[in-house]
Amino acid sequence: MKLAGTLQAALTFTGIVVSASPSANATSVCCNTLAHQLPAIFHGKVSPDFNGLVQSRWSGTSMLRPGCIMTPQSADDVSRIVRILTRNRCQFAVKGGGHNANPGANSIDGGVSIDLVRLNTANLARDRSYVSLGAGLTWGRAYDAFNNSQVGFPGGVCEGVGVGGVSLGGGQSLFQAKMGWVVDNILEYQLVLASGEVVTASQRRRSDLFKALKGGNTNFGIVTRVKIAAFDFPGMWSGQVVSSIDKGATNRSAMLDSVSRAVVKFVAENNKDLDSGVQVAVAYPRGNVGQIALSALSNVANVAEPPSLKSFSDLPNRVSFAARHGKIADFTHQLSEFQPTGFRQVTASVTIDNDFETLRQIWDASDKVYNSLPQKDKIDWIVVLFPQPVIQQSYSKKRGGNSLGLSNNKKDQIVVWLASRWSDPSLDGMMDQARRDFIDATVAVAKKNNAYSPFLYINYAGPEQDPLCGYGAKSVAFFKRTAKKYDPNAVFQKLMPGGFKVSQAKCER
Incomplete structure (x- = not known):
């Protein structure tokens, strides 16, 4: 009993609330493990910045209360988080810019929230042919980063929208009539698969995954960085x-x-x-x-x-x-x-x-x-x-x-x-x-x-x-094949409940 009480006190101190329900217990185990193994990027409910992270969203309708929040600083951090979550079967959500108003799209009640806010690097290739953007950047900050470089690239039209969401959803931009969707200008995705493996997807490497990501939303992995074609742009x-x-x-x-x-x-x-x-x-x-x-x-x-x-x-x-x-x-x-x-x-x-x-x-x-x-x-x-x-x-x-x-x-x-x-x-x-x-x-x-x-x-x-389903039955069938190949245990269908899931798509024939 003394040991149980000590554990309860330790969990409470880190901001983890213990409940008798199985899902809550799984979250408690995950949050406790994350707090122990990745303390520098862990935020429990008593952490001073917890409420600020919960509220850092465009719409109040999407502000839910996770059991804990992780703010990874690298793809390797995301990999370690995913391995812990999948091993313990914990539900989670991923937030990039937090600009989707739908409940559950970028947060979760009781599970683990992965906030990509620290994945905020913005770099220009030496030959100026592309920019490399962290998935936690907003487009406003991405554009600001190159304000003095006279370089342009297709991206979102609102400054608070996240790089990650636009890069997975199609993406409308100022250049759409001239260059197409934002996704048509992405050269490479870096992402973490359900296995925890950090991979890249491009036209030459994992081309099926590359195509699926360009519109397929969050069904295949957690995108941590994108490379987007760039060009000289004076104004x-x-x-x-x-x-x-x-x-x-x-x-x-x-x-x-x-x-x-x-x-x-x-x-x-x-x-x-x-x-x-x-x-x-x-x-x-x-x-x-x-x-x-x-x-x-x-x-x-x-x-x-x-x-x-x-x-x-x-x-x-x-x-x-x-x-x-x-x-x-x-x-x-x-x-x-x-x-x-x-x-x-x-x-x-x-x-x-x-x-x-x-x-x-x-x-x-x-x-x-x-x-x-x-x-x-x-x-x-x-x-x-x-x-x-x-x-x-x-x-x-x-x-x-x-x-x-x-x-x-x-x-x-x-x-x-x-x-x-x-x-x-x-x-x-x-x-x-x-x-x-x-x-x-x-x-x-x-x-x-x-x-x-x-x-x-x-x-x-x-x-x-x-x-x-609005993309058509052919696209949905392609999504299902690709998801099965890269996420055979359906982690992003079952453990990440938010967003539009290919496993739940019910298309009329």
């Missing part, structure tokens, strides 16, 4: 246009017509100006203050106000227009101001063909969902559009292909992202239902107009969506 032009939808000389219906036409025209003609890009957010800010459209404009050739973006700067009811020549870091910082941390978030993704009638009707469907909410004055209702021109898919093959299932797509598309936020946790249930209603409504509109695409951008997908 870019960016602009931000804010327009009122329902206040001004042009009425609301006509404004939504104008926004929709501008987006559809740009996507259809993006192949004529590969250097320009746009993201458009239409929002009802909290407090019933009206509806606005925010257009974030970019040109990576540093051309000011290119003709392809004129439809956005010329939108009626303009409230403000700010533009600058600068660096990628400047643009991502500006864009991130519209998606700050500190809120609770829902996320959902729907992809449509580039069709005016469909997009215009989606605004009406979205309004119907928003107006049905009993406490809509307490939320920011935000819907964001991302162009997905067909030319974006043409860059994949030269670097070994990706697993997004779009190689046979022949249509320009638009990704529709619900990114609404609020502060009061009591509204979580209302917003979960709103997300489901939004998905149902937008999918119904797209199918009615024969403009529906099953593709779902995985990093924006809601928890009830199945983005892996």
Whole structure:
């Protein structure tokens, strides 16, 4: 009894809470072992930085309470952690940038959280042909690291988004019309397999794993570093246009017509100006203050106000227009101001063909969902559009292909992202239902107009969506073969419950 009491006291001192349930006992064993073998990177519940690590996420909806947190400083650290977790059958989660709002996507209740925040190296190759980025970096810090190097590379468009998540989910960037998805520009992944082995995957080495990682999310291992193709890049032009939808000389219906036409025209003609890009957010800010459209404009050739973006700067009811020549870091910082941390978030993704009638009707469907909410004055209702021109898919093959299932797509598309936020946790249930209603409504509109695409951008997908099946049955079958080869004991299917699991993909044939 004295020995048991001493052990209990020791575990409590390190911040490990002992429970009678089998899963909790497994976590206690793992946390105790991790604390003993890797004390410099261990954080128990009484550690002074534990709560800060729990809260270092974009959305309050993803803040869970693990039994302990590990902050590895190297791939070897990750390897040792994985070996301990698999040996003791402990559940775990992995956090990179922490920018996914879905519960469980980057944290876990009661298990072990692996926070990659210390995997934050950023190096430029001597010949300037690639950058090597730690998976725990955010894109803002990655761009900042090379601010004085006049080098560019495809990466995320928000500064707080993590390198790891974007590098596994496809990845939209400022260069997508010119260079494709972020994953189409990755030269090499370093990752830790379920066995604890540290390996690399590239076009020449483990090419099947390399392709599977490019869209396959967290089903195959823990990525610790990526190498991304780089190029000389002196700077870019960016602009931000804010327009009122329902206040001004042009009425609301006509404004939504104008926004929709501008987006559809740009996507259809993006192949004529590969250097320009746009993201458009239409929002009802909290407090019933009206509806606005925010257009974030970019040109990576540093051309000011290119003709392809004129439809956005010329939108009626303009409230403000700010533009600058600068660096990628400047643009991502500006864009991130519209998606700050500190809120609770829902996320959902729907992809449509580039069709005016469909997009215009989606605004009406979205309004119907928003107006049905009993406490809509307490939320920011935000819907964001991302162009997905067909030319974006043409860059994949030269670097070994990706697993997004779009190689046979022949249509320009638009990704529709619900990114609404609020502060009061009591509204979580209302917003979960709103997300489901939004998905149902937008999918119904797209199918009615024969403009529906099953593709779902995985990093924006809601928890009830199945983005892996959205890639198609062929991709899912490839994922399953690859997962079985590199993770025969299904560690990343069973012990890492968060995220979208290939073992749970139920695709309609």
